[in-house]
Amino acid sequence: MLDICLLGTCGMMPLPNRWLSCMLVRSGSHLTLFDCGEGTQIPWKTLGWGFRQLGAICFSHMHADHVAGLPGVLFMVAHAGRTEPLDIYGPAGTSYVVEGLRRIAAELPFPIHIHEFKGGEHFQLPGNLQASCAPASHGIPCLAYRVELQRQPxxxxxxxxxxxxxxxxxxxxxxxxxxxxxxxxxxxxxxxxAARRGIALAYITDTRPQSALSELAHDVDLLVCESMYDTLDDLPLARSNAHMVASESAGIARDAGAHQLVLTHFSPKVNDTTRAEKLARSVFPNTRAARDGMVLTLDYADA
Incomplete structure (x- = not known):
């Protein structure tokens, strides 16, 4: 079983009622964080899952709204008493940015191991999770992630x-x-x-749609995907800023054969996410817009 919390759902900047886009995954007692924008530790503290069991952070890319919250999170993890190593994964440039951010979080009771990927790598996350990544299209090195929890026969x-x-x-x-x-x-x-189907989820944000992303998300139980814009009128803006309109995100889910789609990473100008939800459902019906603090649980199929 996997628990997933969408700690924040906003892109670019935090708002009074919406934190920056980030996702926390819990497998057993182990935690993995996907992206870490400014203030991430605040909705996390409200969630009540604790900080000590954070074993890995997966960054999509090195823009501030996805990484600037790292020092605060590291302080919270340290304060919780963690001494075991923490792994950080991300695209090219991750080491440079993390080392810079750590100048204000230099003394920690645990070592940090940084791994830079190009896309196509397979690696292991805490809680017996198998992960892989694919390159996304955002103008700078950017990764999308797939996470699987296998099931024994x-x-x-x-x-x-x-x-x-x-x-x-x-x-x-x-x-x-x-x-x-x-x-x-x-x-x-x-x-x-006989072999039994496990659980799989994908996390895709800050990218234009491309076939490699649908391949990464093939047959996932849950696709968490950006929806920066909520109207087709913003398609030129999405193209110029290397983001997606909600219907394009839904196209990835449809082509992947995903079981459900949850939209996140909404532009600050999107006040009502129901319009993005409606647009995406015209392409992929099993879609809903995330809200800050939304928790979803994925369990094994009965078969």
């Missing part, structure tokens, strides 16, 4: 009993270990059923 109890495998070995087999007993060897394949 079901353990076939009757099959294990038929093979006379003692119960004390069942868990080891279920977790992928081969065991030997009474001169017999048993493998996980002997007692595990």
């Amino acid at each position: 079901a353990f076939q109890v009757e099959q294990a009993r038929a093979l006379d495998i003692p119960v004390q070995f069942w868990k080891r087999l279920q977790t992928g270990e081969t065991v030997s007993y009474n001169e017999r060897t048993f493998t996980p394949q002997d007692v595990l059923g």
Whole structure:
């Protein structure tokens, strides 16, 4: 199971009723933050998920509305007592920007490891999450992310009993270990059923639409995607600023075969997000506009 909170939903600048766009993902007790604009720690504190378990931050790109909140978050994590390493992922230029921001957060009780990607890399996030990224189109190095929580095949109890495998070995087999007993060897394949679908989500922001993004988001349970503009009249503006209109975001969801779309990263001039929601639904019906503090839970399918 994954819990996702849209801590903020605004682009460019924080507003009195809307924090900057960022997303927090919880797997078990482990947390990963996607983007970290100015004031991120404030809605996070209101959420009540705590700070100590933050194990990774994934930056889409190095514009201020996505990174300027880093010192405040690092202070909160330090104050919560974390001593384990914190991994930071992002595109080219991440090390330079993070090192600059850390001049006002230099003394921390935990080490920071920075990883710069071009797109196409696969890596692991806290809470047994498998992640990958793809390059986005924003005029500067920018990444979109996919996160997956895999699901183990079901353990076939009757099959294990038929093979006379003692119960004390069942868990080891279920977790992928081969065991030997009474001169017999048993493998996980002997007692595990067919592969089962896990959980997947994608985070795409600050980009023009492109096919690589739909490929990244293929068959995700949830696509969280920017919707900087809410009317087709703003399409020229979206093109010139390397952002998207809501219907273009919906086109990515449609082409990806996503299960649901949540729009975020709204322009400060968007006061009522229902117009973006309506425009996107004309292309991809299962769409809703995020609101600050929205929490969604993704669970395994019954099958």
